[in-house]
Structure formats: structure tokens, C-alpha cells
Amino acid sequence: MSLAFHITDVSLGHGDETVVRGLDLDIRPGEVLVVVGASGCGKSTLLRSLAGLLPVRGGALLADGAPITGPSPDRALVFQDDALLPWRSARHNVELPLAIRRVPRGERRRLADHWLGQVGLADHGDRRPGKLSGGMRQRVQLARTLAGEPKAILMDEPFGALDAQTRAAMQRLLVDVLRTTPATVVFITHDVDEALYLGDRVAVLGPDGVRTLIDVPEPRDPATRGTPVVRAAREEILRSLT
Amino acid sequence: MTTTLAAPSREARAGAGPKRQRGRRVNRWLIRAASLLTALLVWQWLTATDATVWIRFDRLPTPVEVAGQLGLLLRDPLYYLDIAQSLVRILTGFVLAAVAGIAAGIAVARSRLLSDLLQPLFEVVRPIPAIALVPVAILLFPENEQGIVFITFTAAFFPILVSTRHAVRALPTVWEDAVRTMGGGRGRVLLSVVLPGALPGVFGGLSVGMGVAWICVISAEMISGDYGVGYRTWHAYTIVDYPAVLVGMITIGVLGFATAGAVELLGRKVVGDR
Ligand SMILES: Nc1ncnc2c1ncn2[C@@H]1O[C@H](COP(=O)(O)OP(=O)(O)OP(=O)(O)O)[C@@H](O)[C@H]1O
Ligand SMILES: [Mg+2]
Numbered sequence: 461m462s463l464a465f466h467i468t469d470v471s472l473g474h475g476d477e478t479v480v481r482g483l484d485l486d487i488r489p490g491e492v493l494v495v496v497g498a499s500g501c502g503k504s505t506l507l508r509s510l511a512g513l514l515p516v517r518g519g520a521l522l523a524d525g526a527p528i529t530g531p532s533p534d535r536a537l538v539f540q541d542d543a544l545l546p547w548r549s550a551r552h553n554v555e556l557p558l559a560i561r562r563v564p565r566g567e568r569r570r571l572a573d574h575w576l577g578q579v580g581l582a583d584h585g586d587r588r589p590g591k592l593s594g595g596m597r598q599r600v601q602l603a604r605t606l607a608g609e610p611k612a613i614l615m616d617e618p619f620g621a622l623d624a625q626t627r628a629a630m631q632r633l634l635v636d637v638l639r640t641t642p643a644t645v646v647f648i649t650h651d652v653d654e655a656l657y658l659g660d661r662v663a664v665l666g667p668d669g670v671r672t673l674i675d676v677p678e679p680r681d682p683a684t685r686g687t688p689v690v691r692a693a694r695e696e697i698l699r700s701l702t
Numbered sequence: 703m704t705t706t707l708a709a710p711s712r713e714a715r716a717g718a719g720p721k722r723q724r725g726r727r728v729n730r731w732l733i734r735a736a737s738l739l740t741a742l743l744v745w746q747w748l749t750a751t752d753a754t755v756w757i758r759f760d761r762l763p764t765p766v767e768v769a770g771q772l773g774l775l776l777r778d779p780l781y782y783l784d785i786a787q788s789l790v791r792i793l794t795g796f797v798l799a800a801v802a803g804i805a806a807g808i809a810v811a812r813s814r815l816l817s818d819l820l821q822p823l824f825e826v827v828r829p830i831p832a833i834a835l836v837p838v839a840i841l842l843f844p845e846n847e848q849g850i851v852f853i854t855f856t857a858a859f860f861p862i863l864v865s866t867r868h869a870v871r872a873l874p875t876v877w878e879d880a881v882r883t884m885g886g887g888r889g890r891v892l893l894s895v896v897l898p899g900a901l902p903g904v905f906g907g908l909s910v911g912m913g914v915a916w917i918c919v920i921s922a923e924m925i926s927g928d929y930g931v932g933y934r935t936w937h938a939y940t941i942v943d944y945p946a947v948l949v950g951m952i953t954i955g956v957l958g959f960a961t962a963g964a965v966e967l968l969g970r971k972v973v974g975d976r
Pocket of ligand 1: 506
């Protein structure tokens with residue numbers, strides 16, 4: 461139920477332009493791997509390649525040992541914003557992956573309501589995305605992703621457009637929700653504190669692959685915030701970011 | 703954290719209840735009716751006084767004369783037959799153009815091969831005014847009726863095609879990416895993303911298409927019809943029956959207004975608020 465990714469000597473890019481070369485990284489099943497890096501260093505490119513939306517330019521990109529050749533419902537992608545279909549209600553959006561998997565209609569609705577409940581939006585199923593706040597929309601997107609029961613969740617700065625307070629609440633919600641799923645998570649962020657709070661490991665990406673790979677001490681335990689070990693990890697990430 | 707207030711609706715902002723709201727709506731309809739009535743009064747005044755201010759109103763029929771003619775025609779079954787004939791022609795041509803235009807617009811926007819195959823053809827045919835196709839229509843179709851529908855179809859096809867193509871091209875890729883990473887294939891992307899996403903633009907094209915279709919159905923009838931509002935109007939002109947010509951024009955105006963309104967209404971219903 462959780463995917464392992466094996467990335468060996470991979471080059472990534474768009475068109476003629478190579479963005480990342482010589483990337484080696486193993487993503488363990490069930491872990492939360494956070495990727496940070498300078499803007500434009502290729503984080504989104506990596507995630508799109510893992511999703512199967514963008515072919516790699518060289519090297520081997522394996523999901524559970526099989527080369528990634530295209531998108532699959534096993535590997536769900538969560539976007540920064542505006543990925544919900546605006547003409548569908550929140551519930552109808554969450555039902556979409558279920559409809560694609562040909563879940564019967566009644567069951568679809570029950571599951572959609574279940575997942576909306578999981579993200580605290582049980583009462584907002586009938587609203588269109590345009591009538592929801594940015595934080596609520598991201599929660600609907602999370603519910604939609606979880607409803608597809610993917611083996612891996614690829615998140616591209618999902619809280620990047622939210623204000624600090626909403627963001628902190630979303631981080632707590634994500635930690636809660638991820639406890640109920642075995643999926644492997646690859647999470648991209650610009651926020652080092654977010655990385656240290658959410659991740660089991662944090663990878664710093666550069667043009668020549670992973671610069672630093674850090675094991676987070678006591679992952680997802682708010683009590684460790686500001687302790688010397690976490691501060692040391694934070695310093696190390698910031699150092700390799702510059 | 704993320705408690706949101708619903709955006710204040712218009713009446714809440716204006717501090718008015720549903721009653722005031724209804725009052726305002728009635729008001730707007732009054733203004734619209736007054737606009738039409740004023741135009742009629744100005745027309746009556748200009749023609750009744752035989753005003754000649756470089757443009758000459760002395761030979762134009764007055765609204766009263768036209769109304770009299772309209773009263774006569776309203777009792778004439780031929781008048782309704784003409785309207786029915788024109789409506790059948792325009793609706794047939796328009797519906798065919800809508801289906802073909804939407805399909806071709808999506809095909810051209812989504813497939814490079816189809817775009818390369820069809821786009822040059824469309825670009826060459828598009829500048830030709832549909833009414834200039836009358837000779838071709840006469841050669842191609844065994845019956846006059848089919849020729850008129852063909853011309854109407856061609857007229858409405860291109861605005862629908864172009865709007866659909868633009869609307870599909872302008873769709874953000876994120877929706878398609880999302881559906882594909884949920885395991886959706888081409889068909890699912892088309893049905894769940896492309897079609898609903900392009901609908902607002904498509905309806906823009908349908909509105910324009912309906913307008914052009916009227917222009918062309920009337921012109922085609924004037925040239926080669928033996929029934930229809932366009933034919934009847936032209937016929938009235940050849941026998942110098944100006945009040946009947948104006949009744950024909952007003953009939954065209956009202957029919958055009960009604961069909962455009964129908965497309966608009968359907969659009970609002972299908973597209974909804976987003
Ligand atoms: N669709 C595209 N076509 C061509 N080049 C692209 C495309 N998307 C991104 N790039 C280029 O690839 C490089 C990496 O972009 P990418 O979006 O992966 O960066 P990123 O690390 O996600 O940046 P950010 O943190 O700002 O989101 C950039 O130089 C960008 O210009
Ligand atoms: Mg990015």
C-alpha cells in the first residue's frame with residue numbers, strides 16, 4: 461500500500477533544457493520525504509516526473525521496481541492551488557477519483573462525505589470551490605487525493621498560498637490525516653520549519669542532485685521544536701540551501 | 703482558522719430586502735420598455751412631420767402604417783408559415799453547426815495532427831462570406847431548402863469553431879494533470895475537464911453564431927427562397943409595399959432577439975455560476 465521510489469542517475473528537464481542531472485535518491489515506502497531547494501532548481505520538475513506527467517531525460521526512475529512511463533492513480537499529485545474543478549461542488553470533486561475507478565454512485569457519495577469529514581468539511585460538500593477559502597480548497601484537494609487511495613502522494617507546495625495561521629493548521633491536519641494512510645509522501649516546500657515538522661527526511665535539491673539528506677530527529681513531534689538537535693538540522697539545511 | 707464568511711450578496715450590501723430587489727427589477731424592465739417606446743415615438747414624429755434633414759423621412763412609412771400592416775399580416779396564415787420556415791432553416795443549420803463546430807474546435811485544439819490537417823482548410827474557407835456560397839450551394843444541393851440550411855450552417859460554424867478552439871486552448875493544464883494522475887484517460891479528460899471547462903467560451907461562440915446565422919438565412923432567402931421571412935420581405939420590396947418591408951424587418955429583429963435570448967438563457971443554465 462506504500463510505494464518505494466528508486467531514482468538512479470536521473471536527468472530532468474523540459475525540452476532541450478536540463479534542469480537537474482545525476483540525481484540519486486531512494487524514497488522509502490511509507491515515509492514522508494520533504495524536498496527543499498532554491499526556486500527554479502527543479503523541485504516541481506522532479507515531482508511531475510515522479511507523477512509520470514514528464515518523461516525523464518536519462519537514468520532510471522522506478523516505482524516499486526517498475527519504470528515510470530505515465531501517470532497512474534497509485535501516484536497522486538497535489539497542487540498549490542486551483543486544481544479543483546470550479547464547476548463541481550466540493551463533494552463532486554472528491555467523487556472524481558472514485559468515478560474514474562468506477563466505484564458505484566451511492567458508494568461514491570458515502571466515501572466522498574467520509575473524506576470531507578476527515579478534513580473537517582463535512583458541512584461544506586455542496587459548495588463550489590469559488591465559495592470556499594483557500595485553506596478549505598486545499599482541504600478539499602487533500603480529501604480528493606485521499607479518496608483515490610494512492611500508494612504515493614506527491615505534494616507541490618500545497619500550503620504555499622496560505623497565510624501563516626491557516627498553514628500551521630493545515631500542517632497539523634495533514635499530520636493527523638497521514639496517520640490513517642500508509643501512503644508514501646513526497647512533499648515540496650520553501651519553508652524549512654514546515655519541512656522539519658512534516659518530514660521523516662529532508663532532501664535539499666540542487667542542479668547536481670541531492671546536496672544534503674537529513675534524518676529529522678523525532679519527526680512530527682511538536683515538542684521537539686527549537687530543541688538543539690532540530691536547530692542543528694535546521695542550520696544544516698539552511699547552509700546547503702545557500 | 704479557516705472560518706470564512708460567505709461573500710455578501712448584492713442586496714445585503716445595498717441594505718435592501720427581496721422586496722426592494724423586485725422593485726429594482728421592475729424598474730429596469732420599465733427603462734428597457736421606455737427605450738423601445740422612445741425609438742418608436744421619434745420614428746413617428748420624424749415620419750409624420752415628413753422631416754428632411756439631409757436624410758429624408760418623407761417616404762418612410764410611419765409606425766402607425768406599419769402597425770396596421772402588421773395587424774393585417776397577423777391574421778394571415780402565410781405570415782406564420784414564413785416564420786416557421788425561417789425558424790426550421792435556421793435551427794437546423796445552427797444545431798448542425800453547433801455540433802460540428804464544437805467537435806472540430808476541440809479536435810483542432812487538442813490534436814496536433816488534426817490541427818495540421820484541418821486548420822489550413824478552415825482558414826481558407828473562413829474569410830468567404832457564407833452568402834457568397836449561394837452559387838456553390840445551388841450546384842451542390844438538389845433542393846433549394848438544403849442549400850439555405852448549408853449556408854446557415856457555414857455561417858454559424860466558424861464563430862463556434864474559433865471560440866471553442868480558443869476556450870479549449872486557454873484551459874489551465876492543472877485540471878488535466880489532476881485528472882490524469884487520478885488515472886483518467888483521454889475520454890475522461892475530455893468529458894470531465896475539456897468540455898465543461900470550455901463551456902463558457904463555447905456559449906460565447908454560440909451567441910455570435912446565432913447572430914450570423916440570422917444574417918445569412920435571411921440573405922439566402924432573399925436570393926433564392928420561395929418562403930420565409932427574408933423572401934417575403936424582399937418580395938414586398940419588389941412590389942413597392944414599404945410597410946410590409948418594415949414589418950418583415952421588425953419580424954427579423956424580434957426573431958433574432960428571441961433566439962439570441964434563448965441561447966443566452968441556455969448558456970446561463972448550463973454554465974451556472976462558477
Ligand atoms: N513547462 C516548462 N517548460 C519549460 N521549462 C520549464 C517548464 N517548467 C519549468 N521550467 C524550467 O525548469 C526549471 C525548473 O523549474 P521548476 O518548476 O521545477 O522549479 P521549482 O524548483 O519547482 O521552482 P519553485 O520553487 O519556484 O516552484 C526552471 O528553470 C524553469 O524555467
Ligand atoms: Mg515549483
